[in-house]
Amino acid sequence: MAKILVTGGAGYIGSHTCVELLEAGHDVVVLDNLSNSSEESLKRVQALTGKSLKFIQGDIRQQQDLDQAFASHQIDAVIHFAGLKAVGESQQIPLTYFDNNIAGSIQLVQAMERANVFNLVFSSSATVYGEKNPSPYQEDMTLGMPNNNYGYTKLVIEQMLEKTSIADDRWSIALLRYFNPVGAHKSGCIGEDPLGIPNNLMPYLTQVAVGQREKLSIFGNDYPTQDGTCERDFIHVVDLAEAHVLAVENRLTNTGCRAWNIGTGQPISVLQIKNTFEKVNDIVVRAEFSDRRAGDLPSFYANNARAVAELGWTPKHNLEDMLADSWNWQKQNPTGYKA
Numbered sequence: 001m002a003k004i005l006v007t008g009g010a011g012y013i014g015s016h017t018c019v020e021l022l023e024a025g026h027d028v029v030v031l032d033n034l035s036n037s038s039e040e041s042l043k044r045v046q047a048l049t050g051k052s053l054k055f056i057q058g059d060i061r062q063q064q065d066l067d068q069a070f071a072s073h074q075i076d077a078v079i080h081f082a083g084l085k086a087v088g089e090s091q092q093i094p095l096t097y098f099d100n101n102i103a104g105s106i107q108l109v110q111a112m113e114r115a116n117v118f119n120l121v122f123s124s125s126a127t128v129y130g131e132k133n134p135s136p137y138q139e140d141m142t143l144g145m146p147n148n149n150y151g152y153t154k155l156v157i158e159q160m161l162e163k164t165s166i167a168d169d170r171w172s173i174a175l176l177r178y179f180n181p182v183g184a185h186k187s188g189c190i191g192e193d194p195l196g197i198p199n200n201l202m203p204y205l206t207q208v209a210v211g212q213r214e215k216l217s218i219f220g221n222d223y224p225t226q227d228g229t230c231e232r233d234f235i236h237v238v239d240l241a242e243a244h245v246l247a248v249e250n251r252l253t254n255t256g257c258r259a260w261n262i263g264t265g266q267p268i269s270v271l272q273i274k275n276t277f278e279k280v281n282d283i284v285v286r287a288e289f290s291d292r293r294a295g296d297l298p299s300f301y302a303n304n305a306r307a308v309a310e311l312g313w314t315p316k317h318n319l320e321d322m323l324a325d326s327w328n329w330q331k332q333n334p335t336g337y338k339a
């Protein structure tokens, strides 16, 4: 059993990963500045699992916060979720994204070196494949240039981590390239709680379903796909969380830098999401077709064979589970973690 520092552990994917880590018997220390989350998620993680974790309110850009975390705990490995993730915002305030995501990751890696901790799992994204690679994406494809500043930070951090591990073979780094995480813990106690108007499809759709937003705009119905709407590879957040447990355990006994796609490999269209959500949850979601959103790719999905073979990971949740669990969370928590 290992002691894992989870940066950004109070957030959507981080909180689900904390549950899986605790249930697998690991000790968890979360470092989060709560810029896009609340401590309530961690209270619920502990209530759900009946196990406790340590929480440090701190910032990955602050050397002192990091050094103190490593000095106070015998950390074996780090899972690094902390980062800003709103694509549109990253176009308006790029320097904030470069500072938080890139400079923050550099601070973290330097603090790990000082503390002699060399096992790291990093939250990357399918966006690093760029716009030209055909789907299904495979890990050994030449990466492309993401078309937004958020994606650019993921590419830079991946490359920085790879070069660091080449220069120093004590490092063991996992780059997990997520496709489109959705769903929530089946209890409905933890889930995605975006600040303000959601950018992503699933939280927007569930907020329409719960009556907080008037209707869903489906961005474009003239794409070269089966039904004209975009296709994505939706992955249940609990399956994604399990991939982190397997990846961190893999890193404790391996060295080098290795990328794994974490998706189901199934392209699902936006219209299919809306229609299946209505069917599974027996609810009508008001929706209309609108213009394409700038920067959207028509279709992308994973080849996940490497994660299956090397991590022993298999996604266990189907589309119906993803949509039922997203709704269960939203229904039980119409205003998220806010009382």
Ligand code: NAD
Residues within 6 Å of the ligand: 007, 008, 009, 010, 011, 012, 013, 014, 031, 032, 033, 034, 035, 036, 037, 038, 058, 059, 060, 061, 080, 081, 082, 083, 084, 085, 100, 104, 123, 124, 125, 126, 178, 179, 180, 181
């Ligand atoms: P989230 O916003 O819910 O979680 C990120 C957490 O990091 C938040 O709790 C936030 O408060 C914290 N944080 C941000 N900056 C910090 C800093 N400087 N110091 C300390 N804490 C900080 O997002 P999420 O959906 O859980 O995503 C987690 C990670 O996965 C992010 O790096 C994101 O870019 C990446 N990712 C997410 C998706 C997705 O669709 N959700 C897809 C691909 C990759």
Ligand code: UD1
Residues within 6 Å of the ligand: 085, 086, 087, 125, 126, 127, 150, 151, 180, 199, 200, 201, 202, 204, 216, 217, 218, 219, 220, 230, 231, 232, 270, 293, 295, 296, 297
């Ligand atoms: C986006 C980012 C990606 C990032 C991910 C998670 C882009 C190009 N990509 O992925 O880099 O890792 O978010 O933060 O921005 N949709 C609607 N109506 C809505 C919202 C979305 O029709 O109200 C559609 C979109 O056009 C898209 C699909 O739903 O086709 C999924 O969108 P979204 O959830 O934002 O994820 P991505 O765009 O795939």
